[in-house]
Structures are given as structure tokens and as C-alpha cells.
Amino acid sequence: MSQTAEIPSNNQPYADLPPIISKLFEAKARKGLTFEDLAKTIGRDEIWVAAVFYGQAKMDPADLDALAQALDIPTVAIQKQLGSHWWPNRGLGPMPPTDPVLYRLYESVLVYGHAIKAVIHEKFGDGIMSMIDCKVNVTKKPDPKGDRVVLTFDGKFLPYAKW
Amino acid sequence: MSQTAEIPSNNQPYADLPPIISKLFEAKARKGLTFEDLAKTIGRDEIWVAAVFYGQAKMDPADLDALAQALDIPTVAIQKQLGSHWWPNRGLGPMPPTDPVLYRLYESVLVYGHAIKAVIHEKFGDGIMSMIDCKVNVTKKPDPKGDRVVLTFDGKFLPYAKW
Amino acid sequence: MSQTAEIPSNNQPYADLPPIISKLFEAKARKGLTFEDLAKTIGRDEIWVAAVFYGQAKMDPADLDALAQALDIPTVAIQKQLGSHWWPNRGLGPMPPTDPVLYRLYESVLVYGHAIKAVIHEKFGDGIMSMIDCKVNVTKKPDPKGDRVVLTFDGKFLPYAKW
Amino acid sequence: MSQTAEIPSNNQPYADLPPIISKLFEAKARKGLTFEDLAKTIGRDEIWVAAVFYGQAKMDPADLDALAQALDIPTVAIQKQLGSHWWPNRGLGPMPPTDPVLYRLYESVLVYGHAIKAVIHEKFGDGIMSMIDCKVNVTKKPDPKGDRVVLTFDGKFLPYAKW
Amino acid sequence: MSQTAEIPSNNQPYADLPPIISKLFEAKARKGLTFEDLAKTIGRDEIWVAAVFYGQAKMDPADLDALAQALDIPTVAIQKQLGSHWWPNRGLGPMPPTDPVLYRLYESVLVYGHAIKAVIHEKFGDGIMSMIDCKVNVTKKPDPKGDRVVLTFDGKFLPYAKW
Amino acid sequence: MSQTAEIPSNNQPYADLPPIISKLFEAKARKGLTFEDLAKTIGRDEIWVAAVFYGQAKMDPADLDALAQALDIPTVAIQKQLGSHWWPNRGLGPMPPTDPVLYRLYESVLVYGHAIKAVIHEKFGDGIMSMIDCKVNVTKKPDPKGDRVVLTFDGKFLPYAKW
Amino acid sequence: MSQTAEIPSNNQPYADLPPIISKLFEAKARKGLTFEDLAKTIGRDEIWVAAVFYGQAKMDPADLDALAQALDIPTVAIQKQLGSHWWPNRGLGPMPPTDPVLYRLYESVLVYGHAIKAVIHEKFGDGIMSMIDCKVNVTKKPDPKGDRVVLTFDGKFLPYAKW
């Protein structure tokens, strides 16, 4: 749904990001696009595109062009702030997070972290699930008792070096 | 692979759990069972069974019986400490976690938390993914460039009450 | 009681909220309305309306229209900042809170948290009181020895999933 | 339901409490009593009795006698540790709490704290809801869409002194 | 001693307070008044008046009038920011405090807190000294070995509710 | 009131103190003495004696003798642990304190700290109230509306050195 | 060495200080003066003068005059912000400090704190070295193996009050 939006650039989490970020969000709202719409247009996944909007992923020049076109913003305006000289300073906001959506993710580490670690070791040996070579996905799973969110992390297993 | 194991009950994270927990781990090692094996025997998922082993989930009497049988431990020994009078005091260990496996999960909140939240809202509206009515799953996905860990959270969407 | 008010938008907790928030408070003061008055006009409860004023709840377009009308503010001015593109980033201010009103609520968790948890488990089993599907209410209970505040949380019980 | 229980006195939150506390819990389990049962026997509310069990409230000699009788524990054993020389050192466990039941209470302060404060001030003026002269209550409210927990704080309003 | 003063409103602790606060301090300096002088004029104690200046206490309309008159500031200018719509968000600055004057007060809790608690319980029973119904006072006690500061808290004893 | 007491030496705050401390408390309870009683016997103030019991003040040999006599404990048993080789490692327990009695003292710094500092400077100039050369006192002030706790700090003013 | 300097007043630690502070530093650089030079001109020690520049010490009117003259700044400009109405809010910057010079001082407490405390008690008894009546000094001690910094604290011993 298209609407006129004002993103206060001094509000969290925008205040820690380049100011063009607010403009991206305002353009996305003005054009009434979801991240899913944008992702299809650009040829990427919606979570990755959303990560770009929160300054957590880096687009290459072709991505930036496609984004600029999709949002009707001059490419140069985006490149000035998010171009090849810019590297994301990842991580956003204080921990533990206070927003309930974010906190439930954090709680998953508190409650299920040790169980997940134990099963990873049993299935793969001594190593980790990479959060760098990792794809993240959110889908909606209809359910008569209430729809469900299916959140998936698909990360490469990295065994510890021995030397 | 069966082996004789000693779980020092004053080591983290066991020190914060009922002492029977060490005995469960030692019996599991002695019988050479994985959480997957145990889960099949009991008729549950492996992550949920692992969560029980870390004191993060509560078995009912029938579950406890099945577990006791699978591990050759007297049911009463388990029930004394994990029986119906016991309620998990969930959450285990300091945050941020220092172990790299756990930290990478924590990092997923830092880096992708806002993107996940934004997509949940776009797909479902104002609400959260429940971490209470949530099923957690870890599978191994073979890949010629290196096997991948697929970690899935399947949680009910809960819309915020308005009143 | 109507009065001319100035809400400094860089004061806590307003500094972390969209600037229209200050305007809402100023209009409410100028018109001499309480949250109870506003809630009646809009057809909602006063705590929920107050939560909106602190950026902790999301109104749908009809709510925003009603609020705009009640406060004599153009709907579009509110929608620009709190419209459908906006999702609350809930949680407000540092913890532990320093204001005595807020601290006493925090203290209730410190002192009575374990007792409340134990009784919830005895009455409902293993699960939680939802803070998402929860209605919060404050009423005044006259008492000759000094009036009393009655604060009620009415939240859905959510049992833990077993899988 | 009566059962043989073992409360490991070095587990949290028991490790910070007098060791007789474990014995009280074990006796309560052995006799199959709920806090509601105990409260009726002693003539108190269940949350207050549960608070005693977590070392957060102080019984007078008559209360201790009644408790000892209800649990078949010699009064002197309880009085040695919880008698008139003992004063609760209230507060239990690290904050923010990690257990989801406790965390949801904590989250209520994060999300609804400012709204509650605002409405208290509008209804009562400048002052607080006492957490000392406060009665806490948990009841079960059946609901076809899922039973609800109703948690009530009934605390005296205390106006700030001016001098 | 009268002087021209400039209170930088972005310096701590003023930055967390309504901007009129700086004006109150500047007017007080310009007129060469101490808090004792102001307190006498207004008919209050100096610590309470100082608390108002630090945004920690709330004046009623008559107090604000008297203050405005004493400082030659238009009442309306003060009322806009500290009027009936404004409620103090008490607490000021990070803890532990770094300023030695404030730290020594904090240190009194570290060193003498348990002793004070023990004596309060022995003299009054289970309960607290209210910090809401409490009057604070600072006087100078001449002493040939060096003048002494006498700081007094006179707070109502509140016994814990039993229910 | 005399009673048999057991002070669990691994409970806070005793766990951080020499074990003789528990014995002192148990003897005091067995003999039914208050700190006021002990203070009169020894010729000191009750808060200072209580501070000794919490390991926060150092008695000289004559004080220790008097204390040993008052409690019927052999002097040598006390001197072994609290004798001339022992120096208090002052400070007791985590901050912010969770017990409401202690927290209210802490809150006095949060709410009235700046006001107290300002008035000290106005009355004495640039310097502090010493917490080393400071006498602390608690008295009961009867009041028909509820008895009051009067807590007094009488500390030497120390001006800042200029050099 | 004289130079044109610009002190960004929003950089740490200047951002927490009155803005005149930046002007003092700029004037000092412009005139090419060291703290030692300034101290000689004013008749004080260089560390104390440097403490004034960092808002950690309070000059009296005569000091301010001398400083204004030495720096060619109008006295009134300094007095407006650092005059008799101003009291230092001491303490500067987060702890532990991250700058290696500051951290090494902090490390001295971590590593040698207990040793220093033990020797002070052996030489003086129960009490402290005052940081209020304390003179701090830095001198350069030439050494063929590398010059040495000699940092001296000369503070009054304060014995604990007994009462």
C-alpha cells in the first residue's frame, strides 16, 4: 500500500546508519513495495534486501543500480553513501534487545542454544554453523490453529582447524 | 560410539542444573546413543530431547519413563529431581555467549534481527513469532562445497492484543 | 485541565520516538484530555491508548483517524510517522528503571517473580502468561486508609510446545 | 500429587536461600500440596505463601507453627533458620531474568511501564504504587480460546512528600 | 553573590531535563540566590527546592507561581514545561556516580547498608524506610576540628503487607 | 528475644565474610540481644556495632574483648579471624541492591543526589562529606500517622586541595 | 609551539564539559603554552591546572582572572560558565578507560591495589588515603635506559571514625 512516509533519521535504529537509509525506506513506502516485491525486482531474497536496508549487507554496483531504479532514486545518491568505499559496520542496537520480536530470537539462544550446539556436534563433529556463509529465510506457513512463522538459517558447517 | 564418561557436575553449564543431569549424559555416552537415537526411541524430536538434557524442557511422567528405560536408569531417580514438582528455570549461561557455536546464533540477532522483524511484520502484521509454541530443528544438508547446517524455527505467529 | 504544553522532543523518553509523539502529547494537554477521555472517544482502553502515545502499540488507519479527530491534528501528519509503514520498536528506556513508579514494577519481578511463576505452573502447567495477547488495566480503588492502585495483567496462558 | 522430591540446594534460586528452604519444598511435594492448599491451611494467600518458600516474605511465629504443622516438619527446625532473628534479603536471581515466565513480567515494564506510570499520575497525582503495601494475586480465567492468567497487583498509592 | 551565568543545556545532568531548567539556574545565579533563600521565599525546604531544579520533584501551580515570582520569570514559561501535564521521570545520571560527593552517598549504601537494614528491622520489624514519604535535610554543624555536614533522611516506616 | 539460630555461612552476605561472623550472629540471637543492647554493653553506637557484624568496621583488641565477653565467645576465636592482622575489605553485595530496604537508600542517591550535592556546595564550598570520618545513626520517631525512621549521616566536610 | 587549533566540542571528553573548555584549549595552543607554563604564570601546579581544563577542579575568581589574562580571553566569558555558580561534576569518560595511558593507571589498581591497601594499613592503621586532600604530580626522570615517568599522589591519611 503506497503512502507518504517520514522516517525520523535520529530514531533508533536509523540514527546509527547513513542518512540515505531513511530515504530508501521513504521511497519504498511511497511506492508501496514490500521487501518481497523489491527482492523479486532485484533478483535477491527478501531478508538479504531487508538487511541492506538496515545497513547490514553490502550491495555491489549492479545491485545498487537495480535498487535505485526500483525506488526511483538517483544511483549516485545511493552510491555516495553506500558505494564501494563503504563497508557495513554490522550489528544494530543494544543487547539484550527490548522489542519482543527481537527478544524472542535472543531467547532462542538462551533456551535452545546448548541443545542446538549438542546436535550440531553430534551430526557434524567439532565446528560451527557459519553466520557469514549463511542464508536466512522467513516464510508464512498457514495453519488452522494460527499461521506460523518458519525462520530458517542455512549455514555452511565449518570444522575447527587443527594445526 | 559407547564410552565411559565422567561429566563434572560443577562444570558449566551442568553446575546450574539438577545433578541427575550429569547421570543422564553419562548413561547416554555409556550406551553410545545420540540425541537422534534417543529421540526415535522416545518418539520425540532430537532438539527437544537435547533441551531436556540441558534442563530447558519438562517431560511428563510417560516421557520420563521412556527416557529411564532407554538409558537403563531407575525412573524414580529421575523423577526425584525432574518429576512433577520440578519446573525448568530456563536460560543457561552468561550472555553474550563465548562459545563460537552459541555466539554465531547470537550474532544472527545482531546482524539479521531487524531484517527478520521487518519481514515478519510485512507478512503477518504487528505481532511476534512465539518462542513458546515453537519447534526447533537441525538437519544436515550435504553440499559438495561443504555440508550445511539447516536450522529451522517453526513458531506460531501471535498478533498483539488491542483492547 | 487544558493548558499550553511544550514537550521537549530531546528529553527521555521522547527522544527515542518519532517527533509527532511530542505533538500528540501537546495536543492532549491543550485540549485538557486524559488518557481515559481519549480512550472513551476512540473506543479503546486507556492503557492501550497511553501505550500508543509512548510508541509501544500500533494503531490501524481507523484508530489513527479517530485519534487525529480527537486531538484536532491532521490525520496525514500522524500517518506520515505512525502509518502502515511504521512498526513499533518496543521497549523504552534503560533498565533497571530509575523512576520510582517504574522501579516498583521492576521490583515486583525481583521479589514476587518466582512466587508468581510457581503458582502459574501449579495452576496451568508448563507454560507462560503471554505479554503479547495481554490486556493491562489500572484502576483506582478507594480505601479509607489511602486509595489503592489496582494493576491487572490479563494474558493468555501459552503451554510450551513439545515436538 | 504426592511424590518423592529432591531439591538440589546448590541449584538456583535455592543456593542463595537458607537450606531449610529445600526441605520445605521437598515436604510440600511429598505431601502433594499446592501453594493454594497450603495457603488455605495456614489462612493466607497462595502468592504470599509461595513468596515465603522463596525467602521473600517473613512469617511470624504463629505462621511458622502453622507451616510446620502443615508440612510435618518440627517447628524448631524452621525457626532456627527463618525465625525472628532472620530478615529476608529480598530479590532473587540475575536481571534481566532468562526464564520466559519471569522475562514476560520484566517485558511488561519495558513495554507498558511508561503507559502505566502516565495513567497512575492522571488518576492519583504525583506518587507511586507501593510494592511494600501490595497484595499480589494470580487466578485462572477459563476462556474457550485458551485459558487466561489474571495477575493483579493491589498496592497502596503513596503521594510524594513535599517539605 | 549575583553573577551572569550560562548553563550549557547539553551538559549533564541538564541534557536530560526540560530546557527551562537551565533558565531557572541562570535566573537563580543572576539574582544571587541560594536554594536556602529560594526555599524561604517559597515556604519550602531547600533540598526539596533543589530537587525541583534538578527535575526530581513536582511543584503545584501555586509553587510554580511563587518560583516564577522569586526568579522574575513569566509563570507561563515555566508552566509550559513543568506544568500539570508534566510528571518527573526521576533518576539522574549513570550509576555508580563518578562525582566524589555523589559517590560518597553511594558508598554509604555499600558500607553501611546492611547495618542500617539490620537496625531498622530490630527497631521496627519487617518493612522499609519510605523514600517517597521522606524528607531530606542538609545542615552545617560547626566543629573546631572541621565543620561537619549533617544529612538527615526522615522517612515513614512501611511494614510489608501480609495477605 | 532469645532463640536458637543457624546462620548458613554460604548465604549472602555472610559467604563473603570470615566464618566467625556467623557465630557472632548466632550468639547474639541465642542471648536475645539487639545491636542496641550490644552497643550499650560495649560503649559504642549500634550502627557501628552492626557494621562490625557485617565485616565493615574494625574493632581494636579492647573492643574485641568486650564483644567476646558480651557474647560468651572465647576472645581468641574472634581474634584469629578479626584480629590485628585483619583489615575489612569493605563493600557488601551486588549493586544495585535488590532488597527494598537497601534499594531505597540507593534510590535516595538517584533522586536526591544532585540536590544534596548542590546544597553542600552552597553551604560549604567545593568539597565533600566524608564517608570515612562519618557517624551514622538510625532512630525511631513515633508519629500518629505511622512511625518514622530518622537516618542521619554526620560527616566531616573535606574541601578539595588546591596545589 | 604556537599553532592554530580547533577542538571539536562534540568529541569526547569535551562533549561532557562546558563549551568554554574548548576555547581554553584553543587559546592555550594558539599561544603555544604548556600546562607547566600556565601553572607557573598562575602560581599553581601543572596537574591541577590541567584538571581545571578538563572540568575536574574549580578555580576561585582570582584564579579565573589569572587564567583569563594568561590566555587573553575575557574573564567574563570564563566566569559565565565556570564562575561561582558552577561546581565540577567530576569524573570523565567511561570505565574501564580504553586509551592505553588511562588504562595503565586503571591497571595499577587491578594489579597493585591490594598490595597498596595492605601496606597503607600496616603503616597507618584502618583508614584511607584521601583523594580530596591529595596533590598529584608528574615528573620526568631521565634514565639512560629510557626516561621514566614519576607519578606521585600525596594524600592525607584519614582514619575511620569509630562512634
Place this chain on the structure above:
Amino acid sequence: MSQTAEIPSNNQPYADLPPIISKLFEAKARKGLTFEDLAKTIGRDEIWVAAVFYGQAKMDPADLDALAQALDIPTVAIQKQLGSHWWPNRGLGPMPPTDPVLYRLYESVLVYGHAIKAVIHEKFGDGIMSMIDCKVNVTKKPDPKGDRVVLTFDGKFLPYAKW
């Protein structure tokens, strides 16, 4: 003054140190030796010897022999725990320290840290005072207005590498 001492090895700061440490302190007390006495016997400075007693410095075999002889403890008993296989894990106790003696040292960093840094840079250039090649000294300076503690750090200046 010789005395029989008992150092509870589970008291802070001894609990984090090898248990032989308690024996060293007890022997020192039994023989009535100060750190100054011990230092003279061993041919070292008293602060360095005290640092050894708090596990913050490492003696070579000859030092250990001399210490063992001075305290009438078998060398082998000390070498087993503090011998050549042992390396101090320096740093002792939580920060900020709560004991007033330690806190005043910490406060010196808060209040005078920036001034000390500025003067070191002016006198030496860009670099630090080493806390590794540093000698620490405490002396008593008699003064009719009250004896003074003179605490000196004599540390090598280390310029930053440029490469």
C-alpha cells in the same frame, strides 16, 4: 605484633588465589612481621613483596627460598603452588572496587586521568607510562595537620611505535 591468624581461603580476594597464599599470610601474622620487615629480609621492596602475597608478582626460586626461610615454611610447599610452572593470572577482584582504599585509587583515574595523560604527553610525547616496568612505593610523610600517604609510580615511558 605476633598473633595466631586464620585466613579463610574462601574469602575474597584469597578465594581466587592458590591456597598456599593463606598459609603465607598466617605465617606472617604468627611471626609478627610486616611487609616492610619481610622486604628487608628478602632484599626487596615492600609493595613488591605484598604483590607476591596477593598472587600478583612472580618470585624466582631464590626469592621463594628466602621467603620460605623468613616464614619458616618448607620451600617445597611454596614451590609446589608458586614455582616455575606457575604464572600469575594478574588482576584481583571486581571493578569498580568497593573498598574505600581501593576506590580512592580508582577515583584518581576518574578525576585526574585526563590531566595526567595531558601532562605526560606534553613532557614526553605520544606514549605511555609502563605499568610493567614500573616500581610502586608507599611512604608515610608526617604532617602536623595529619600524616600523609605518598604513593609513587615510577614507570618507564614507552613511545608508540610508528611503522
Place this chain on the structure above:
Amino acid sequence: MSQTAEIPSNNQPYADLPPIISKLFEAKARKGLTFEDLAKTIGRDEIWVAAVFYGQAKMDPADLDALAQALDIPTVAIQKQLGSHWWPNRGLGPMPPTDPVLYRLYESVLVYGHAIKAVIHEKFGDGIMSMIDCKVNVTKKPDPKGDRVVLTFDGKFLPYAKW
């Protein structure tokens, strides 16, 4: 690759640095220079030059001239903010760091810190690797299984003083 860049000076970590820093980064991007290019031009190592850009190292006047020339910025503009009156206030950003590149460095201390310490002591004795007289280097090591980052710290060993 040359590009027009805008570095928002209120973004982290630039917000804590002199504003000229943003200009340096913008000029470097405009001229399409890497730190390696700049380092060769100036005759320094690239990590040291990058440290200068992040305000963590201090250039002497000749370095500043060379930098100004390499970037086509007037020397005086740089000297005003980074000249001889300026001393780095080292340390940048909150810890633990959230960006994955920085966090992996931090993790190396968590996981390998004790092993590195043990080997340093075995090879060198009691002392440290200086981080002041230390050269840091990053090189790219091609590898068919994926290129590798080789990060080297070459720091002087400093033995602890004994005195």
C-alpha cells in the same frame, strides 16, 4: 577505484573523532586510493596509516604534510584538528564489538588468550607483549582452498620489573 563519497560524520565510529577524519576518508575515496597506496606514498605501513584515519595514531608534522599532499587537502586544515596539540584518545567503539570482523579478533582472546599467554611465558618468562612498541600487519596469502588473511603482531617483550 575513484568515487564521490559522503561519510556521515555522526555515524559510528566517525562521531567520536575530529570532523576532519570524514574529510580524509572522502578525499581518499575521491582519489581512489587504498591504504596501501597511501602508505607507499607516505613511506609507512598501511595498518599504521589506517590507524591514523581512525584517530588511533598520531602523525608528526612531516607525516601530516605528506598526507595532505597525497590527498590534496590543505595541510593547515588537517593540522588544526590533528596537529601537535592533539593527542589520540585511543579506543573506538563499544565492547564486545558487534561487527563480525572485529568480533573474530575479540574471539581470538576468548579462545586462544590463555594458550598464547602460556606460550609467551614459556618462551620469554614473566612479562608481556607490548601493544605500544608493536607493529601490526595484514597480508593476503593465496590458497587454492580459499585465500587466507595473515595478521601479525610484532611486539617487544617487556619483562615485569622487580624492585
Place this chain on the structure above:
Amino acid sequence: MSQTAEIPSNNQPYADLPPIISKLFEAKARKGLTFEDLAKTIGRDEIWVAAVFYGQAKMDPADLDALAQALDIPTVAIQKQLGSHWWPNRGLGPMPPTDPVLYRLYESVLVYGHAIKAVIHEKFGDGIMSMIDCKVNVTKKPDPKGDRVVLTFDGKFLPYAKW
């Protein structure tokens, strides 16, 4: 140099590790072996072997055999605690570390972290240096001005996934 050693298993960092760890250290000291000696015998690098001793790396059965043989400890004793059922819970000790050797490593992140990140990005693009596929090495580099520690991290570069 061979010696009889006693490693107190309740001292940090051993207290958080399986108790066999103390036995490994004691055997290593008794046999007078360095980590370099052990590494050669086992066919591994010394830092990796030291990491095993601090519970930060996992040996396979063949490694454990070799270690047991080198230390004259029965293999089964080691396998019981560090065998195939055991997975390191990596991370050791509080942060920031207080020991100067560890702190200097931590300081390298504070001071050079951003510079290292910038150069990694310039040389490799958007990604990280893996701390999982990373080899760590410490060597001694003789230098007439004082020997130098050369610490090297050789970690695989991991580019961020785009999806």
C-alpha cells in the same frame, strides 16, 4: 625443568574446566615439558596443544593417546573427561581480561580493530578472517633492543553470502 606441581582446581581458569585438566598440567610440570616439547612429540603446534590444555580445542582419540603416552597418564583417565562425548564450551574467563598479557591482546582490538577491518576489506572485499579455520602461532624474534614476540593469525577469508 621438572618440578612437583599442584594446580588448585578451584582457581581460575581451571575451575571452569574438567578436573583432569589440573592433572595434565601437573604431569607436564613433573616431566619438565614445555608446550613446544609436547607439540613435537604429538606432532602438532604448541599453541594448539596449549589450547587443548585450557579446554579450548578437542583432540581426537589418536591425539588423546599420544598425549596420554607423553604425560604417562592412563588414556582412559583422559578419555573419560575429554573423550568423544565431550565438546569444548569455548571461551575462558571474564572480559575485559585483567591479566596484562591478555589485556594487551584485547587492547589490540580496541586500538587497531578498525584499521585491520578496513585493510581486510580493501584487500579481500566484504567478509571476515575466520577464527575457526585459523592457525595461531607465537615465535621469539631476537632483537638487540629487546626480544620481540611475533604473534600470527593465519585465517581463511570468508566472503559474506549473498542470496
